[in-house]
Amino acid sequence: MSGTERGKIEGRSVLYLAPGFMSYRVHKHVRGVQVFDLQLIRQMVELGLVVTLPAERSWKPRLIGAGRGGDGVGALGDLTKPRAGGEGLLKILWTPTLRKPLWNGLWAAGAMGLSRARFDVCYLGNAGEGLAQAAGLMHRLGIFQRLVLLAHRYPKRRLIGLLRRTRGRSLAVSNNVRSMFPDDLDPPCEIRFGEMDHAKFFPASRESAAIANDSGVRGDGLVHFVMLGALDTPLKDVPTALKAFGLIPDEVRAQCRLHLASFAKPPTAAELPAGVTAYPWMPIERVPEFLRSMDAMLVTSLSETFCLALVQGMLTGMPSVVRDIGTLTEKVDGGAGGANGVDGRGGLIFSTPEQLAEHMTTLAKDARLRATMGEAARRTALERYTWRTEEFVREVLFGGKENRE
Template identity: 40%
Template sequence: MSPGKTILYLQKSLLKRERQPVLRGVELFDALLIRDLMAAGHRVTLPLVCCWEPLLRERLPTGCRLQIISCFGGSALNGLLAALFAGRHDALIIGNVGNGLVPAIKLLFATRRVGRAALIANREAAPRFVAALRRYAVRILAVNNQIAAPFRTAGYPLVDTDYGIPNAEEFFPAAEAKPADAPVDFCVVGQLDNAWKGADTAIAAFQKLPDAVRARCRLHLASFVNPPTITTPGIQIYPWLPAAAIPTFLRRMDVMLVPSRDEHVMRETFSQVIVQGMLTGLPIIASDRPVLMEKLDTGGGLIFQTLEQLVQGLEKLAGDAALRRRLGAEARRIALERYVWNTDRFIRKYLFPDE
């Protein structure tokens, strides 16, 4: 494949105004993918509303063209504006599903500004979205099989389940083991302002530990845009941590908790955080969400359904360092085998398969 292709990258979250924008998992993945695309010699244009510009400029290579849009509304109107001024590109990457992007995608194809497209589907798509993109033979990469299913049913030419961590090399175990008498550090990581991340469940379980066990443990909740006040001894609340701080933070931990729950819709569709913890060699205690259980199907951690089971898991891992090491080693093996993102493969299979 000849270098120097031009790529338009449409991400719906970057086309909506946020009062307190933070780079979450999907946007961080976008930034890392753009970095890799440009390292491969391609030129990328990223439309975004102005509130996102400072955060993205510090994450993206200097050669990335940011198409700044004054915020006139939601992703539908801003997406149309981006499409109108996009110019001609060799390929379109659609960073997530969203009905608001449909008018922009239709305009881009109708005016031949793009000739091919790939969708990275991080959420369940509405029937309207699935139907609208079918005529353009968009290649689909979904983060799990449930998200992929409607596209397969609709007869899309290529629908795969394939996802991972683009910067996996940054996540590795601590070089030295902690002293035997050091506190056992449990952590919950993510944008914990979102109730479905389950920080309240972790707090409740920690508070229910026997006093003697809780006295030698700590629970780290990282992190919050708007940190709450928690007075329970042993619980530490973190204001928002930048992505660059997460690898070092995880290497100070002993166990990762992923107590996510669904709220009428599938909230946890992949969980980059659990993979980051696995790559760091942390044993995992996760809720019984399908996308979490599949990552621990050969070991690497414990699954809980009830609060009592979570308390038992905390107590079990708090008292058994050898078990923590064994589960953590298996978690890292699984993550390295299954969940390391390969941008070169994405380019060859989804963007420019015929070149």
């Protein structure tokens, strides 16, 4: 962003509404969307925006804590400290411990209405029905007029109504989510999302990976498959991966390992088949290097709205085997939209545990195929699934002639 462009946005105000921060947080890990939110808030502030974040009081130790949280994502307390000649660029509006986005959102609406708070734009992230109702009240109170929505899920009727009233910008994290928005929405919903720390995810060097031999195994004699995410969640469907691993022919499975990363409460080694390792909760700062020690990724989820873990694997140069659901297949097929092809694609697609086992066997036996598909996956991720905050702020948050002048 040029100095002139930056000068046009410095000091402008953003109301940042996200359901994660308006929900009860004690004893829970920061995951997926909240990691993105924490990074985006910091980058907005670094660009000179004044951000107000309503958050439930149960978040206070996590948001204000010194240094980095146990999940490896930096706290935001330093951004609230006064600058020379003024306040901090991040202002946190603490709500009581009301536990739900609806009640915390309504409380925040009342507090901001009484103080006559006004914002240049409201950023609404991953909103469900409750937060959409609170945001609608804020709009009626005049707290904001311009709205930008980033949707990780299918929109409810109340949210569509708010977009129509404000003529707000709506972004979807995937084609699957975008397809659920009305065709006559004005302006139309766009796709924009991806890995924010994409520069940290890159392939292992050829020397360290040692995958160029004809036997199809790495230098340690093993092929490492990985599942990455909040694997305690039943929707991640770890049992299908375990069943498929057991269906791989014995002579091939002896050369394979399956890594399950990670769990809040991981199963013990005694509870897992031979060759399978489960990990306790892994901080995000450890994930890039961990992925560089892997060969291929499995995504067996029954439902996903984006799957940032898959994109991280793609950026690392790994092929993937994914379940046959649109949010996943649109990433590994290079946009071709077909069945289990190979050319130009970054992965294979399965519908049954038996098919998953076949694909794992194919990848385990063919190092060159893994390398070819991994290169294709990385190209796709770099082209379509990286997030650039400066572009988002310039083109979306304050996009349009009336917002730049």
